[in-house]
Each structure stands twice: as structure tokens, then as C-alpha cells.
Amino acid sequence: MTIRVWDYLPEYEKEKDDILGAVDQVFGSGQLILGQSVEQFESEFARYHGVTHCTGVDNGTNALTLGLEALGIGPGDEVITVSNTAAPTVVAIAATGATPVFVDVRAADFLMDTDQVGAAITPRTKALLPVHLYGQCADMAPLERLARRHGLAVLEDCAQSHGARHHGRVAGSMGDAAAFSFYPTKVLGAYGDGGAVLTSDDEVDRALRQLRYYGMDKTYYVVRSPGHNSRLDEVQAEILRRKLRRLDAYTEGRREVARRYREQLADLTGPGQLQLPEVNPGNTHVYYVYVVRHPRRDAIIEALKPHGISLNISYPWPVHTMSGFAHLGYTRGDLPVTERLAEEIFSLPMYPSLSEERQNKIVDALRTVLAAL
Known part of the structure; x- marks a missing residue:
């Protein structure tokens, strides 16, 4: 039998009753889109990270894209990040119309070399996008100082860092917003796809909720364009709720x-x-x-x-x-x-x-x- 780099089947055998119970609960709820499970997961995921808001979306790439857009990033802007990352980090920047600007990583830990970030900032720079890669956090203190000095937004890429901590602070609680993926391989993985954006900024949260639902503030009425169809699935939300406890x-x-x-x-x-x-x-x-x-x-x-x-x-x-x-x-x-x-x-x-x-x-x-x- 081949030993693969990742395998969910042993975990599924152990948790099968709970996972299938989540599916049955949602199917019997009468609410299949943006229902109680999404609301409860959003509340519980935000609470776990000590932030005010969580907006569930359909995948981690869109979590990054919507997170950037909610922070006001768009065409003509520059976002500083790394090249040693999964391509979706950069795909999301490009999707907003902004330009990715790369700095190198450190040889010891493979994380963003924060000593290079200051020299990469230009008048067009509007955001820093550190990637908490492979399961540990980038060095946030110098990035936070640069962000304050230059008036930049900070969006944490937490796709690979669920539950990681940096000097006592949990990944996802240190920037203006943070994007998560719940792709099945992740530390907190769904049985399909999913993502979320965390923030403690009320206006950013409001923008996120509009952006994920066609730009609508109320049903059928668009207040923000362009919007997206990017909603966390109710079944995946209930599975994630239950897995969050573990x-x-x-x-x-x-x-x-x-x-x-x-x-x-x-x-x-x-x-x-x-x-x-x-x-x-x-x-x-x-x-x-x-x-x-x-x-x-x-x-x-x-x-x-x-x-x-x-x-x-x-x-x-x-x-x-x-x-x-x-x-x-x-x-x-x-x-x-x-x-x-x-x-x-x-x-x-x-x-x-x-x-x-x-x-x-x-x-x-x-x-x-x-x-x-």
C-alpha cells in the first residue's frame, strides 16, 4: 500500500458518524444556502481567533480576493508578498487588478524576509500580504510597523496556518483581515471546498458580506460592483463547525x-x-x-x-x-x-x-x- 503525503481516510473512519450527522442535519434543516450552520460557524470561528467578524466564502482563493477588495485594493495598486507560496496567493492579487510585488524568503524558515519589505514599498503600495507558510507564522512585528508608517493594509494568508500562534497571538488575528482556506488537505479541512475572511473592522466585514453575495446589501438590490457569488456551503459549514471543536x-x-x-x-x-x-x-x-x-x-x-x-x-x-x-x-x-x-x-x-x-x-x-x- 502506498503511503501518500496526505490521507483523510483514517480520520474519516474515526469521525464518520459526526460527519454524516452534519450532512443529515443540514439536509433536514430546510435551509441549504447561508443558513444557521454558516452563521454558527462564522461566529465560532471568529471567537476562536479572538476577532469580531467572520465571513464564510466558497474557497481560499476567493477569501484572499474578497479580503483585498474589502480593504480597498484594486487596479493600479501594488501588494507586496512572496513567490514561495501556492499560486492562489498571487492569483488573488491579480484578480483584483492590483500588481503583485515579490520579496524573497529566508533560507532558514522559508518565510517572508521582512528585512526586504521596506525597500519594496512605492507610492503605489497599498497592502502587505504575508503568507503563514507550511504551518508557522511570518514575522509580523516589522510588517505591522511598516504598515503603520506607510498607511498600508495587512491581509494575512492563513490558508496553511489554522491554529498556529505567533508570540501568543493566533494566526488570523494580527492583520486588518485574514484569509483562510478549508480545502480538504488543510489543518481544518472541509469535505469539499470552502474559505473564510476574518476581521475586527465593521466596515470591512460589511463590504465582505456584500462582495460574497453579488454586491447586494439586501436581496436583489446591488449596492457594490463588481460583486461575487462566493458563499460558504451550508453542509461544509456544519462539518467545519464540528471539526473546529477538534x-x-x-x-x-x-x-x-x-x-x-x-x-x-x-x-x-x-x-x-x-x-x-x-x-x-x-x-x-x-x-x-x-x-x-x-x-x-x-x-x-x-x-x-x-x-x-x-x-x-x-x-x-x-x-x-x-x-x-x-x-x-x-x-x-x-x-x-x-x-x-x-x-x-x-x-x-x-x-x-x-x-x-x-x-x-x-x-x-x-x-x-x-x-x-
């Missing part, structure tokens, strides 16, 4: 898997060898993915396949090198750390229900492969 348990499970990797692979690390994830001081890492680094990444991935282990690369192509963003004018060499990481990083299997037996198999196979390089 979010801390999910993150503890992931940290336990990470602890076992760290202990079992510690003697294989060093310059030119395997590099394990670093956790920055003040951060609580939730390990959405367990990203490691090795200069012979491709050979390792291929050699593990006969052992029945299928790995993933997050991400093999920096966004600034993709042909779809060639018009931005970036070339290879502009973001050297990001480009080097794309050649060396890969993800080991990571999910709370990964058994010790399977994890031991992964570690043993990795040891065998590394010894043969």
Missing part, C-alpha cells in the same frame, strides 16, 4: 508526528544533508506540511517510490518564474533564495492520523535512500 487536537497530533520525525532524523541532518523545519522563537508550528530540504531532492523522491512512499513538493515552481506571470517582468536570479528552495524542498507525509508504524516505514526507507546517495 482543531487543537488536530494540531497536537501534527506536532507529535513532527516530533517523531525530528527525533528519528536528527542524525541525518547537517550542511549538504537533510534540513528539517525550523521553528522560530515565539512561534507555535502546526505543520500543515512537513517540508524538508536536500540538495538531491529529486533523486530521493524517485528512490522512495519503490518503497511505496509518494512525496510532494510545495512548491516546485516559484510563482515569479511561471509563464502566467511573465508580464510582471521578473527573471531567474531576482529571488535567489526562493529559486534555490524550489530545487531542494519536499514534503514528508504529515497528517494527525499517520500511525507510528507507517511513520517508521517512511523513516527507515528515507534512511536507506540517503545512505545510497
